[in-house]
Amino acid sequence: MISAADVEDLTGRVRGPVLVPQDEGYAQEVTGFNLAGVARPEVVVGATGTEDVVAAIGWASAHGCPVGVQATGHGADEPMEGGLLITTTRMQEVKVDPGRRTARVGAGVRWRSVLAASLPHGLIGLNGSSTDVGVIGYTLAGGLPVLGRTFGWAADRIRAAELVTPDGVLHHLDADHEPELFALLRGGKGNLGVVTSLSFELVPLQAFYGGGIFYPGADAHQVLDAFSTWAPALPPQANTSIALLRLPDMPMVPDPLRGQFLVHLRFAWAGDPEDGAQSLAPMRAVSHPVLDTAGPMDYRDVDRIDMDPTDPVPLFHTGGFLAAFNISTVEDLLAVAGPGADFPVVAVEIVQMGAAFARPASVPDAVHGREAACFLGVIALLVPPVAQAVPAAVGTLLEAMAPHAPSGVFVNHYGFPPTEAERARAWPAEAYTRLVQTKTALDPQNLLRYQHVVGQGHR
Structure with a gap:
């Protein structure tokens, strides 16, 4: 337990606010983007600079108090109970x-x-x-x-x-x-x-072309087959991913897409927009798009490509690398998450890798995945009535994709693995x-x- 005297000692060491659960502003301070990983620390320090972090860590070390750190809270997969939370949102240099x-x-x-x-x-x-x-x-x-x-x-x-x-x-x-x-x-x-x-x-970056194409979910097989041959052959200027989306009937989803099962092709071209359009043309000829947003783009609007949610939500996300994304991978993916499947997951995405992703680092590092052909990402909303069904459904998908996956996973999209052996795969x-x-x-x-x-x- 952290005593009132301990909190007073900590308050005297830092410039930023020090809050405990009964204080006004505590809830706002500890809440991040991913509402699934709720933080309930005994005390929180709103660090204003490096000196506050040094002081807070020194205090925690002296008291044997566990420490969590949070900036935006997008990666808050695990609930935090007790201890000291250091928030860094005020450190805006x-x-x-x-x-x-x-x-x-x-x-x-x-x-x-x-x-x-x-x-x-x-x-x-x-x-x-x-x-x-x-x-x-x-x-x-x-x-x-x-x-x-x-x-x-x-x-x-x-x-x-x-x-x-x-x-x-x-x-x-x-x-x-x-x-x-x-x-x-x-x-x-x-x-x-x-x-x-x-x-x-x-x-x-002098010129940029980007956006997305939404296809009917009923055409998922046709679209993914085309993607599996088109994407690996792209030049390094081209960057792409594709996702199976089961979009909720919620206000955060744009009206034309709300409540639908869709296939979403994402595309970003670093260079001449005309070359980008030409590179994307084969996928424009596939199926009958519901919506096509690709075109010359100001990079300030880059969020429009993937259209990630902007409001805090309770998320379950995981993912790993794939050795290939081919016809066999498409079949196994669609058997679990394709049209007609009862699959309580908002998005299953395939990010095409290769090109500069495979380039060795100029100095040593710990990055995993340089050899991967693709990244498989899975994102679910932990909201009623689907929340309880999500873990089992995701497990079924990962089992189906295991024959196509090497040993590694990507730490930022790995969720909360329960064992050290699982964590080590990152x-x-x-x-x-x-x-x-x-x-x-x-x-x-x-x-x-x-x-x-x-x-x-x-x-």
């Missing part, structure tokens, strides 16, 4: 150096803020399907960029980081300073400490061994025991 093509961001920054600062210079960071997501948590896990086939993994662009380890020590990391710890951060996620700032490369075996060794050395009390924990279990 964004500095763009257009000459060096770099950005430095604080721990609470979302991708949309990076784009607002970088796009006037013709530069972008390697964001994923939603710019509402926090930069640091997304990037530390590898990142799965919209333009990943063109530019590679987001983690490969990290150039420096500030890390507060569980002993309360601040480390300044790059390829020349503590290179082993720096390598494990790049793809290793966040279990070795709290990253308070990140510096990374930006990439130039990293290459050699990288996981190093992560466990480093975790044991840096965090012998296992203070950072929430979310993607390595080596020591959760308690």
Whole structure:
């Protein structure tokens, strides 16, 4: 139990707010985007900068108090009970150096803020399907960029980081300073400490073409067959994914799509829009689209490609890599999640990989999945009346796809695996061994025991 005197001591060490459950503002402070992973800490610190994080971690270490960290809460898969939660939403530093093509961001920054600062210079960071997501948590896990086939993994662009380890020590990391710890951060996620700032490369983007095509769900077989031969042959400028969508009849879904089973092709082209349109043309000739939104696009509107939800929802998500997506994979996927199936999952997506995703890192890292042909993602809403049926349904799908999957999974879309053996699948075996060794050395009390924990279990 954390006493009132302990809370008073913590309050005296930090500049940001310190809240306990009975305080006004506590609920708002601890609530993230994924409402399935509700945080109920005994105390929460709203960190205003690196000094607050150092002080809070030092306090937690002295008290043997477990620590959770939350920026946007998109990855909050596991409920947090008790302990100290450090929220980083007030840490909003964004500095763009257009000459060096770099950005430095604080721990609470979302991708949309990076784009607002970088796009006037013709530069972008390697964001994923939603710019509402926090930069640091997304990037530390590898990142799965919209333009990943063109530019590679987001983690490969990290150039420096500030890390507060569980002993309360601040480390300044790059390829020349503590290179082993720096390598494990790049793809290793966040279990070795709290990253308070990140510096990374930006990439130039002068022209962009993107959007999506929605097909009737009844034509899923025809569309997926076409995708399975079209997507692997695309040039590196082309980035694509395809999803089976069972969209709820809810206000957050646009009227033309609400309550329907659809196939959603997503497409992003880094370059001349005319070339992008030509590359997409074969898929435009497939089936009879319900809606086609693809065209020349301002990259500020990149969220329109995947159309991820923008309001907090209780989510169940998982996924893994595929060795191939071919006719056999299509058959096994549709047998479980195709037309007519009673399948309580909002989205099953296939992200085409290869090209720059397969490129080796310039310096060592812990990114998993370079050899994969595709990424399989599964997203479900944990709402009545389907919530109880979701885990079994997802298990059935993953079992059906197992013959097409290599051993690895993607940590940012892996949900909450129950055992260490399952968690270990999110990293290459050699990288996981190093992560466990480093975790044991840096965090012998296992203070950072929430979310993607390595080596020591959760308690």
